[in-house]
Amino acid sequence: MAVVVCERADRAFIEQENRLLHLAILQVTPWLAGLRRHDRGWGERLRDGMHDAAAALIAPRRTATKLVAVAVLVGLAVMLLGRWAYRIEATAILKTDHLAYLPAPFEGYIDHVRVEIGDAVHEGDALLTLDPADLYLKESEALADILHYVRAADKARAQGALADMRIAEAQGEQARARLERVRYTLAHAAVRAPFEGIVVEGERTELLGAPVRKGEILFKVARLEEGLYLELEVDERDIHEIAVGHAGDVAFLSRTDLRFPVRIERIDPMATVKPERGAVFVVRAVFTGAPASWWRPGMSRLAKIEAGPRRIPWILGHRTLDFLRLRFWW
Structure with missing residues (x-):
């Protein structure tokens, strides 16, 4: 805010002069404000910028944009700080001991x-x-x-x-x-x-x-009443994440809408090399519930084994990070 004072001894200012003076002030004000902004120090600029941003955030304008911004910030905070259940995927084949x-x-x-x-x-x-x-x-x-x-x-x-x-x-x-x-x-x-x-x-x-x-x-x-188990093929990149006793679920190709709980019973100590996948470890898993009447040995699809909670950024990016570590290893 600024004040302009004009003084004259012989006579008073008329209405037309007042209007011309007001017009001149309006023309000069933006130029003076720009000079003031450019002449401030960095601390003063930071303070004024934070003040303007807070005022814009509190002001009752652009409510939808503000809500979207808040949702994005909350989502980023959850992505960076939250933890998610990490599950190891493995191909599964239904087999029987009998x-x-x-x-x-x-x-x-x-x-x-x-x-x-x-x-x-x-x-x-x-x-x-x-x-x-x-x-x-x-x-x-x-x-x-x-x-x-x-x-x-x-x-x-x-x-x-x-x-x-x-x-x-x-x-x-x-x-x-x-x-x-x-x-x-x-x-x-x-x-x-x-x-x-x-x-x-x-x-x-x-x-x-x-x-x-x-x-x-x-x-x-x-024999289907007993002895049924799952043979899992776990990639060597994930074998360190699982252990005997870990739980998981399996879905068969014939009924992908159903999930059946399993538990890891044994992990073979030596890897097997598959031409299309590389080294895999054979893992034996048993069912924690009763077998279904439609199960048949040889059925296959996908099993997911619980490996515990992990940071969400790690879950999304650890494969890429491992690739870069090996690619640029010296």
């Missing part, structure tokens, strides 16, 4: 297949039958040999040829042993389920009529 491998009991051809992949089976159910025609021929041959050697022994006994009798009796015993082995194999011509479960491997259209060798795996049967 998986039976059912091999072919002998070499031959598949005669009949009674189940397909996904069928529920009970203990003792016949899953597949091998063609027993060759075994029946071997059984007939063994019976014929036994009868032949019995007659040969009787003939040698009647003739008093004791040595020939002993030989015929020994050959008869061999034929009986061969007959028992053939009949044992015939009893196992049908491949049966060892327990109640689900057929998880063994395509019916590929097996029917196909030749098989002894010991070749024909079916895999999994």
Whole structure:
């Protein structure tokens, strides 16, 4: 604020002179104000700037802009100072400890297949039958040999040829042993389920009529009531963040809307190299709840393991920071 004083001795100022004087003052005032602003020290400028900003903030103008500014400031404060639950992502595959491998009991051809992949089976159910025609021929041959050697022994006994009798009796015993082995194999011509479960491997259209060798795996049967667990593949960059006992959740591709709680039970001490991912650690996790009826071994998708709270900037930027550390390492 400033005051201009004008004085004249001979006569008073008229109305027109007063107006001209007022107009001149209005013209000079902005120029004088600019000179004052530029002549201030830095401390005075800082004080006046803070005063103007506070006045603009308190003034009832541009309310929406002020609310947005306050929200942005609060958001930045939360981002910089807040903590968020950090979760490690890992691919997950559903597996079971109770998986039976059912091999072919002998070499031959598949005669009949009674189940397909996904069928529920009970203990003792016949899953597949091998063609027993060759075994029946071997059984007939063994019976014929036994009868032949019995007659040969009787003939040698009647003739008093004791040595020939002993030989015929020994050959008869061999034929009986061969007959028992053939009949044992015939009893196992049908491949049966060892327990109640689900057929998880063994395509019916590929097996029917196909030749098989002894010991070749024909079916895999999994027990679903118990023994189900998750096999996780955790990247080596994250393995130090988790430990045995950490909790997490898993979602399967078939039902992505559902989450199932799990707990880490074991971490393999040695990494496995995957061509597409590099080094990963195999982690075993168990379910903390009851298994669902639609679960099947081999299902896969994504698991997230709790690693504890972390700063939000660290969560968002630690991957980039690690890359830069390795990129510019000297």
